[in-house]
Amino acid sequence: MTDPLTDSLRWALAIGSEPERSAVDWLAAELIPDRPNAAAAICTADPDPGEDLRRLRLLKSGFKTLRLSAEHSADRRLAARHYAATIAAGVVRHGCWITRQRPDRLLSALQDLVADDGMDDVLRAIAKDAITIAHDRVLDQDS
């Protein structure tokens, strides 16, 4: 059983040590509680394809809101990167864009993620794979 007092000190310490990361990791934990952090929530597939797609859509919607509503610019920037990574995971694992945004804008966001060496390697790798797939064929898109 968790203890609210120790939990609250742990968050406070997480903010102190990794101020940017905590917001996206907390959001991922709210939406996909069985994954340890945001990168794992995006990159670790659920064995059930339908459930996997549902989870990716949840994450995408959460990061999308956070990139607009977060109070700090660092949180918004990181949320935007995770938003792009989640869409990339949709391309790699399900062969579709899980968004209605224009593909050229999506590819631009994915290229920015690949080029950002401050991001987790696993997220950059999934973005790179998605770019390759999107260049090879036309992908279905959310209507």
Added chain:
Amino acid sequence: MSEQDRRSEQSLTDWSMVLDAGSIDSPSRSASLDRLVRRYWPSLFACVRAGGCSAEEANDIVQGFVADVILERNLPAHADRDRGRFRGLLFRSIGNYVRDHHRRNRSLKRRPEQGKVASLDVEGCPTPSDQSADDPEQAFTRHWVATILRRAIETVRTSFIDRDREVEWEILEARLVLPMIEGVPPVPYSNLVERFELRDVPQAASFLVNGKRALGQAILAEIGETVDSPDQVDAEARDLLRLLTENAR
């Protein structure tokens, strides 16, 4: 209390409050002493209770400690920021005071009264269910962290409501604050989406994250009030966490 007084009170850091409370000539000494006692009372009371005293006896002991040690011996004047946190000094002092109190009581009981030795009764001893499982230091720390947390929650509540972010506050309250302080289960996201007419669960969750982030920062700010410089905040938070967890039963 006027708004100006309230702000001035809030701007006084823990250390400046302690120093002011210990300064005999300060015109605001009485107010600082009052704040000091109110802020630390729950921790002192919990510490004495965890030592095995009944609620009534603990109340008497803490009152005696405030009168004899904080006021009469002017404990705040002996606080030295170079020698550690004020909470550490307070914890050691209440521990000594409780030991002296029990020693005096035992010696009174041993003294023959009208030729008889007082019986070793157990009157006033709390039943096991009347006591927390914490040891005195853990009880003191637990209540001190709870005090910090309550103040941080109030800061976030006021800040969110002042900036027309009631929905974010209410989501934070329903999902995190009330479960923490009242032990109730978090309100399901689906209920919150319906109640506040939100787009979907992820939107509600991202609002919660904003609130959680604000609460974490408010906790750090509260801890910052109790240390000498900002670079000690992390160490103090880790120390409090260690005290809460290392003896957890």
